[in-house]
Amino acid sequence: MTEPVVRADETGPSRRRRNAGKAPRRPRRGALVAAGLAVLIAPFLVAGGWFWWQLDPPGGRGGAVTVDIPSGTGVTGIGDRLHSAGVIGSSLAFRIYVEASGGGPYRSGEYKMRRHMGVRAAATALEKGPSVLRLALPPGLTLDQIAQRVGQLAGLRADRFLTLARSGSVRSKYEPAGVTSVEGLTWPDTYVVERGESEARILQLLVSKFDENADRIGLSNTQALGITPYQAVVVASMIQGEAGLDVDRPLIAAVVYNRLRAGMPLQIDATVKYARGGGDAPLSSDDYSVASPFNTYKVKGLPPAPIMTASEPSLRAAIVPANVPFLYYVLIDKSGKHAFATTYAQHLQNVAEARRKGLL
Numbered sequence: 001m002t003e004p005v006v007r008a009d010e011t012g013p014s015r016r017r018r019n020a021g022k023a024p025r026r027p028r029r030g031a032l033v034a035a036g037l038a039v040l041i042a043p044f045l046v047a048g049g050w051f052w053w054q055l056d057p058p059g060g061r062g063g064a065v066t067v068d069i070p071s072g073t074g075v076t077g078i079g080d081r082l083h084s085a086g087v088i089g090s091s092l093a094f095r096i097y098v099e100a101s102g103g104g105p106y107r108s109g110e111y112k113m114r115r116h117m118g119v120r121a122a123a124t125a126l127e128k129g130p131s132v133l134r135l136a137l138p139p140g141l142t143l144d145q146i147a148q149r150v151g152q153l154a155g156l157r158a159d160r161f162l163t164l165a166r167s168g169s170v171r172s173k174y175e176p177a178g179v180t181s182v183e184g185l186t187w188p189d190t191y192v193v194e195r196g197e198s199e200a201r202i203l204q205l206l207v208s209k210f211d212e213n214a215d216r217i218g219l220s221n222t223q224a225l226g227i228t229p230y231q232a233v234v235v236a237s238m239i240q241g242e243a244g245l246d247v248d249r250p251l252i253a254a255v256v257y258n259r260l261r262a263g264m265p266l267q268i269d270a271t272v273k274y275a276r277g278g279g280d281a282p283l284s285s286d287d288y289s290v291a292s293p294f295n296t297y298k299v300k301g302l303p304p305a306p307i308m309t310a311s312e313p314s315l316r317a318a319i320v321p322a323n324v325p326f327l328y329y330v331l332i333d334k335s336g337k338h339a340f341a342t343t344y345a346q347h348l349q350n351v352a353e354a355r356r357k358g359l360l
């Protein structure tokens with residue numbers, strides 16, 4: 001009789017005791033899934049924590065800094081500048097936040113900020129606009145044009161500025177009694193204006209700057225010319241409108257004073273342009289016929305008020321004109337140079353030459 005076959009793993013009392021009451025071991029699937037998810041999620045958690053830290057970093061803000069944002073700078077460039085100044089900890093975080101929140105574009109200018117502000121606070125400051133505004137006022141602007149430039153600054157209005165400038169509430173020391181407009185009595189320059197300044201304060205700054213520079217130049221010393229300082233400003237404004245080169249300014253001043261003494265109409269084209277309402281378009285026959293006290297082709301003597309702001313060279317020329325007998329001038333070169341003449345016949349020759357050159 002054949003004996004039953006016994007497997008090796010079924011023999012031995014010790015083996016039976018070890019396996020008694022135990023189920024076969026199986027891997028815990030849930031734990032493996034959780035571990036896998038943790039590995040996948042961890043980078044996102046770290047990145048999220050880093051991003052929120054960049055938005056609102058803990059701790060107090062640091063010292064004040066000024067960040068200059070040049071015109072045309074994009075979000076990446078702005079972020080780099082903020083990071084370099086220590087305002088934010090990451091330019092990348094700034095770019096992500098701006099893109100996600102739909103912020104920008106931001107205006108160029110100078111911004112007063114603090115170190116360690118964080119991305120969110122920095123973006124909020126940028127949305128408000130520059131802390132320091134620049135008001136560029138080159139020579140040759142009328143009050144209307146100055147008002148338009150003021151009105152382009154955040155929080156300021158052109159109409160309010162213009163009303164104040166014509167109300168007499170802000171006056172120049174060179175402004176005669178009865179004159180209420182500061183046309184021509186503001187100083188051309190580039191001004192730094194703090195955000196929150198009022199139109200009245202800006203106007204006072206422009207007029208005070210004019211008075212300060214006019215004193216320095218010697219505007220009050222016009223007695224020898226037989227005119228008042230205010231009339232010298234009128235002459236300077238016409239010189240500004242006519243001259244293209246500084247070398248011509250004293251010569252044009254001489255023409256103005258010589259014509260006044262001779263009782264001749266000044267015939268200054270710049271005054272006719274002012275009378276018609278401005279613009280650079282060529283003058284027409286209708287323009288020369290316009291009825292206005294500023295039309296120096298129809299009205300003898302000086303216009304009643306300046307026609308634009310004048311540069312320092314124009315003011316100096318009005319105070320110290322060239323000692324020459326000229327009565328006429330005409331543009332003779334594309335550089336802006338004029339040809340001057342004492343007699344009308346000489347002037348006609350200069351005019352013919354200007355026409356041959358295509359300048360008239």
